[in-house]
Amino acid sequence: MSLLKVRNIETYYGPIMAIKGISFDVQEGAIVTILGANGAGKTTILKTISGVMDPEKGTIEFMDQRIEGMPPDRVVRMGISQVPEGREVFHDLTVKENLMMGAYVRKDRAGIQKDLQMVYDYFPILGERTAQYAGDMSGGEQQMIVIARALMARPKLMLLDEPSLGLSPRLVKEIYEIIVRINKEQKTTLLLVEQNAPMALSVASHGFVLELGRIVMDDTCEELLANEDVKEFYLGIKEESVRGSRRWKRKKKWR
């Protein structure tokens, strides 16, 4: 079943159309990824879904309800949490306070306590440092905080914006393992935006390639991994030329 249905959305930054008409579905329980270069419009899509930005045109349906143009807090209440890019923690709040901010819209104290325990299980290091200021934590730990904070809203759909950004390969692996576990165990549907295409394609089941505000490919991750253009432009696998290294890029065809 489609949990999220995006139809023909167009989003602008002033006069610039960043999203030039995009339609796609996210199935319930799936991990879906959006690949694309800098400026392709990946983050804009997430922001448009979460209500931080409003689309000029088009509709977004979440669990059969229209959500485009809704204020972000209502979107969160409906069950969509965004994990913003660049580890945006509240620096002057403690780890626990940060996590509680994620549950801001919830009223069920018992449930919140239970979920707090759950995120400490996923991220034991956060459980050990509940009283430490978030600003004093390492980059990897801050990334854990933002994911955990999003989980605290008990979302049905989590929008993850480049969780691997600026982290060591080992940490990236660790965080992704946890992301996959969350998807499996909590049945949270994930929409994942990534520059780290190999990682994203290895965990997701379905992917879209975004170029200049338009979707140019839409396929299973298996197919995407085998695609010549994805290989050359997103996985960095190039056939060598006769000379050895080849600097020029052939034309993208997206087929």
Place this chain on the structure above:
Amino acid sequence: MEEEEKMEIAKGPQLQISLLESEANTVPRLFWRRVKEWRDQTAMRKKEYGLWKDISWRTYGEKAKYTGLGLIELGLEKGDRVAIISENNPEWLYSDMGILAVGGVSVGIYPTDSPNQVEYVVKHSGAKFYIAEDEEQLDKILEVRENLPNLKKIIIMDMEGLRHFSDPMCMSFDDLLALGIQLDERDPALFKKRLQEPQPDDLAILIYTSGTTGPPKGAMISHRNILSVMEMQNEVYQGYQTDEILSFLPLCHIAQRTVSTFNPLIAGYRVNFVEELDTIPENMREVSPTVFFAVPRIWEKFYSALVLTMIDSTRLEKLAYKWATGIGQKCSDYRLNGSEPPFHLRVLFKLADWIVLRNLKKVIGLDRARYCLSGAAPISPELLKFYHGLGVDIGEVYGQTENCGPTSIHYENDVKFGTVGTPLPAAQIRIAEDGEILLKGPHIFMGYFNDPEKTRETIVDGWLHTGDVGRIDEDGHLIVTDRKKDIIITAGGKNITPSEIENQLKFSPYINDAVVIGDGRKYLTALIMIDDENVMKHAQDNRIPFTTYASLTKAPEINKLIEKEVDKVNKKFARVETIKKFRLIDIQLTTDDDEITPTMKLKRKFVNEKFKEVIESMY
């Protein structure tokens, strides 16, 4: 049908090619005269770091000279072929003129060609040298050079990314120039001597025809051919040194070659190179060319751009547009009938131009254009009508590589839609018994390189057999109906000329190109390539969901949209000529694909092959 015998021959006005009588009777000799005469004037312009930079005739001359001498130093002998593979840029012209000046023969290759296609042309022409634009074009030849025993040296214009690359067979364009300078210092008289060697009837260039059928053939063009065609054309539309042109169609194609390389030698106009193909619209606006030649596809693109601008405009703007183009249309109707529009209409047109039309023309960069031509493929009369209404009087030109570009043209004040004009001065057109168009004149080529058999088939008794069929109308205008071998004979025995139908389809802003199928079949069908930009916009405006190009072509609403367009076209044709079914091509074809020519025309043969199953599904 009954009046078939009306006129079977049309002759252009008499013309003696004066250049051939002068001392500048070859391309390089004329070039060198211009370098001397026009020294400090601007020959071309190129955009560097956002600024248009002038290149004088003096620089053009020097670079060409040193290129030629450099090639001599590397062992070029008279008649040796040199391949050039590059997007349009000054180096292309330096190379071209340099090669010709020292008696070489230049061979252009499409920069979009694959390594195998490059191999074919280099091998077939037996080229000794290969001048490549950059790393990408270099890699193509490196991949296939083992199979090219004649190839001696590879010269690279742009060495970016190749600093650590060394290969005994390769050198940079700058090093080639340096070789030329050294040779000039050692033997200052050599260049002048070589310049005098080529004779008017010597082979000057080889043009490989992109060919919608079979492998490319190398058309041999002599100095006489080139000088003749320049003068013939300049008789009809005189060029001036104040004229500006924009160079963006491939230079290895005869049309752009005459426009960018040869015609400036007679008219002196300035050649402006586009930065890249994506910037054509911007560069058009910046340069605002006064003389503009384009293939129908470009005219279609501009038209679509204007239509889309209008769709997004306010109601007042729409009204103004309707009013202004209405007046333009009326004026052009008068002129097309050979009379001046009445005074009040001329005043109104001035007003309409001032308020509306001028701005529209500015959007596409044609506000200064005084002389516009369409050629290399048939254009729909409706499109021409649209431009004439704007006050952009496009004429059609007809010809082929084998006659060095143009043979017939719309003379000023003698534009007739649906025809391709009357013969150029010194040219003759005849219709053969079977309807084939035959051409004669000083511009008919020498034959196909290394293919005497094909040459004999093509030139019979001095008449070039074009492979096109057509007729000459009561006003002496030539009407081209189709390629002889493209004519469809349906199962019912009816002869159908697919290009007429295809051109009507292409006129739709939503259709980029189409191939009509039906040879030996019960009815006609079509494969249609949609215009992605416009169709995507339509999908957006009407909330038709799609993800990728393929899914767009499968959307039922889009198929309905195209169906409507097909129905519109069907109304214009007889029952047997209507399209009964169609399919949309669901992949985005690029010039790397065999199914499309470098000028983005669908190749019937390849399309029929590749989409065989799709075609069968319609029968």
